[in-house]
Amino acid sequence: xTNLVEVRNLRIKATTDAGRVVxxxxxVSLDIADGEIIALIGESGSGKTTVALxxxxxxxxxxxxxxxxxxxxxxxxxxxxxxxxxxxRGTDIAYVPQSAAASFNPASxxxxxxxxxxxxxxxxxxxxxxxxxxxxxxxxxxxxxxxxGGRYPHQVSGGQLQRLAAAxxxxxxxxxxxxxxxxxxLDVTTQIDVLKAFKSVMRAGGxxxxxxxxxxxxxxxxxxxIVVLKGGEVQETGTTAEILSAAKHPYxxxxxxxxxxxxxxxxxxxxxxxxxxxxxxxxxxxxGAVRDNGLPLVRAVxxxxxxxxxxxxxxxxxxxxxxxxxxxRVIAGxxxxxxxxIVFDGKPLRRAAGKRSQDQLxxxxxxxxxxxxxxxxxxxxxxIIARPLVFYHGLDRQARSRRVDELLDMVRLPKALRYxxxxxxxxxxxxxxxxxxxxxANPKLIICDEITSALDTVVASAVIxxxxxxxxxxxxxxxxxxxxxxxxxxxxxxxMVMYNxxxxxxxxxxxxxxxxxxxxxxxxxxxxxxxxxxxxxxxxDPELVSQYGHR
Amino acid sequence: MARAIASRRSFLGHSYNLVGVVASLVILAWTxxxxxxxxxxxxxxxxIVDDDYFGPMRQGLWLGSxxxxxxxxxxxxxxxxxxxxxSLAAVSxxxxxxxxxxxxxxxxxxxxxxxxxxxxxxxxxxxxxLFGLVVVAAVGSSxxxxxxxxxxxxxxxxxxxxxxxxVNINTMxxxxxxxxxxxxxxxxxxxxxxxNIIRPVLADFGLRFVFIVLLLSGLSFLGLGxxxxxxxxxxxxxxxxxxxxFAAPAVVVPSLAIASLTISVNLLIDNLPQxxxxxxx
Numbered sequence: 001x002t003n004l005v006e007v008r009n010l011r012i013k014a015t016t017d018a019g020r021v022v023x024x025x026x027x028v029s030l031d032i033a034d035g036e037i038i039a040l041i042g043e044s045g046s047g048k049t050t051v052a053l054x055x056x057x058x059x060x061x062x063x064x065x066x067x068x069x070x071x072x073x074x075x076x077x078x079x080x081x082x083x084x085x086x087x088x089r090g091t092d093i094a095y096v097p098q099s100a101a102a103s104f105n106p107a108s109x110x111x112x113x114x115x116x117x118x119x120x121x122x123x124x125x126x127x128x129x130x131x132x133x134x135x136x137x138x139x140x141x142x143x144x145x146x147x148x149g150g151r152y153p154h155q156v157s158g159g160q161l162q163r164l165a166a167a168x169x170x171x172x173x174x175x176x177x178x179x180x181x182x183x184x185x186l187d188v189t190t191q192i193d194v195l196k197a198f199k200s201v202m203r204a205g206g207x208x209x210x211x212x213x214x215x216x217x218x219x220x221x222x223x224x225x226i227v228v229l230k231g232g233e234v235q236e237t238g239t240t241a242e243i244l245s246a247a248k249h250p251y252x253x254x255x256x257x258x259x260x261x262x263x264x265x266x267x268x269x270x271x272x273x274x275x276x277x278x279x280x281x282x283x284x285x286x287x288g289a290v291r292d293n294g295l296p297l298v299r300a301v302x303x304x305x306x307x308x309x310x311x312x313x314x315x316x317x318x319x320x321x322x323x324x325x326x327x328x329r330v331i332a333g334x335x336x337x338x339x340x341x342i343v344f345d346g347k348p349l350r351r352a353a354g355k356r357s358q359d360q361l362x363x364x365x366x367x368x369x370x371x372x373x374x375x376x377x378x379x380x381x382x383x384i385i386a387r388p389l390v391f392y393h394g395l396d397r398q399a400r401s402r403r404v405d406e407l408l409d410m411v412r413l414p415k416a417l418r419y420x421x422x423x424x425x426x427x428x429x430x431x432x433x434x435x436x437x438x439x440x441a442n443p444k445l446i447i448c449d450e451i452t453s454a455l456d457t458v459v460a461s462a463v464i465x466x467x468x469x470x471x472x473x474x475x476x477x478x479x480x481x482x483x484x485x486x487x488x489x490x491x492x493x494x495x496m497v498m499y500n501x502x503x504x505x506x507x508x509x510x511x512x513x514x515x516x517x518x519x520x521x522x523x524x525x526x527x528x529x530x531x532x533x534x535x536x537x538x539x540x541d542p543e544l545v546s547q548y549g550h551r
Numbered sequence: 552m553a554r555a556i557a558s559r560r561s562f563l564g565h566s567y568n569l570v571g572v573v574a575s576l577v578i579l580a581w582t583x584x585x586x587x588x589x590x591x592x593x594x595x596x597x598x599i600v601d602d603d604y605f606g607p608m609r610q611g612l613w614l615g616s617x618x619x620x621x622x623x624x625x626x627x628x629x630x631x632x633x634x635x636x637x638s639l640a641a642v643s644x645x646x647x648x649x650x651x652x653x654x655x656x657x658x659x660x661x662x663x664x665x666x667x668x669x670x671x672x673x674x675x676x677x678x679x680x681l682f683g684l685v686v687v688a689a690v691g692s693s694x695x696x697x698x699x700x701x702x703x704x705x706x707x708x709x710x711x712x713x714x715x716x717x718v719n720i721n722t723m724x725x726x727x728x729x730x731x732x733x734x735x736x737x738x739x740x741x742x743x744x745x746x747n748i749i750r751p752v753l754a755d756f757g758l759r760f761v762f763i764v765l766l767l768s769g770l771s772f773l774g775l776g777x778x779x780x781x782x783x784x785x786x787x788x789x790x791x792x793x794x795x796x797f798a799a800p801a802v803v804v805p806s807l808a809i810a811s812l813t814i815s816v817n818l819l820i821d822n823l824p825q826x827x828x829x830x831x832x
Binding site (some may be wrong): 017018019332333334353354356358361366368370373374375376377378379387388391392437441 | 561566723724725727728729730731732733734743746747749825827
């Protein structure tokens, strides 16, 4: 036995509700040496999480490990009894979940939960465990390591909670830690701190790791080797540098290409700048009780002004909580503004959607982030897309059916999909249906609220390409709200940076490197690059970080 | 988990199990009896056909005779009519009003929701049998009064249930999309919310049907339900209670009828056919 982990010809099967057996992992083999970090990368449904979980001998409900060997530290996890596996979990192998916020028990303190593993396995007395936990907090560069353990999970930020989850995994001195997309839910500025902390702690302890992710740039910073999975099979394995510079498999190349979406060509035939589609002036909106001056207690959007020109796109970028989604809802009238003016297509708009005319509502459509909740699960795709056609255009059955076909065609979906329900579609397909419904209204402006953030890199870049194409054909304008700079850069003519409810800067994509506002500088410099040395070489102005970073 | 899947069979894209099938057959049988009772009863329900009272089961009088010597089989078959009919009418009114009001409250919110919820909570706090007693004592007992009383008693429950489900659906993005599209409240509740809550609502409908059968039987047992010579199952149990020391079938059979119907409805709700989502199978 030379390697810490040796997986040979692993097969996992799942049973569907019709009793049909599907093979989801088809003979995967991989090795992990002591202290090595490997990344499992692939689109959703590629089996990367299933493989990672199988290293703990765990198969999710409905799945069984049907063949192959999973040797971890000399023991075959697939052959052990559940009791023997439980003994190894937490001591030999540990797991860091995707959403730490959902994995902590809100009813007890963080320290209790971090040292729980030592209690279950009787590794050390509680006093010693607490000391060790504080050491871990310090090495994960958490603020106030002495006292943070006394807080409850809701009293710390998302990035801190993710690092605390890592502390929980590391307290049993595991030889292998499995990270399941631990930074996917974090802002870029926070992601860096978490990645740095993970990397230094793993390196210092010589701990081997499995890092599951679909973000190649993040993986490039932390992994020694990359394993590319698709359809339950290993497509390609290689060191990080090899994969990034000389990928052989077409799927890997596709992943790499998706990371650098093509820039939008500047409009040669752009209409004169005076042609304003939407103008908002000093709009303020927020939540909580309205005070004497007519403004709400908490201002999520604070005196923001912006202009969208016909046929051009505006990107709004900022971290979570900066007010960018509220801004979208204010423009759409879902959350009426407390102050300020909105002028759309030359005419002033009422603040609340309920008071706007049907035509005004039709011309401005909003597309939401989560297609899962934006599509009614009880209705087939054709009913979902056809409703705006009936409601706004009063089309009869035949015309409606033709138009649904056209719209499905526009968003590159096969016509047969119209009879399916949203639950029977993939994430990318759902987002396309979501978009087709907005197109059905024949809008002039579409507000896209983080529409690609729930999608894989490859799927997201395909959706972005689609949006660009449709814009050329239909002369639409988009307001594109995102926390992902590469997405915004790819599609927008102007980028507006928001921080704490205020507009801090507006620049064009080609001038991103020359941002003037300090927050924009921090934000733009925090976007991971496909360069393995990027994280180590990254120098950030500590003053900036302390001013704007939420650590 | 694997065993549960294996014991289910599939039919028309749905999987079902044996318990559900048996339960639905029992319900179907009682429904047919309720519809065709007047044509299949061997004797008119008011006729005294036996010299003895609480007669045993024998040829011609398959379920024996009651406390006046009337044919028990005929009376149980006709009783199905009243028990199933009145309960079904009452549960339909209760669930329809409750669910519509519940969805309306969830979508409208604000004062309308608060006032309606508090009012129906107050209604809910009145014990159901007591409420029935008071109404029947005040306006007398007749079939329409019984139906309405039973319906009113069960509206608050149906309302609470539907409102709780609808509030969850109301926070979904597709509701926001529909609102920003400018849709009317009727469309929002009928077309966006209802299809998403219809399955639990139907399960609740069945459960409430059982409650109403039991409450109706209880009222009839107390003598406040149907008046003689008509009799539902609850009334049949009460009027023949004197046969208990003789182990007369007249008191056992209507009790079994109530039990078989309510238990079957419950079992069916727990074992409804499930749609198979795996299309490639």
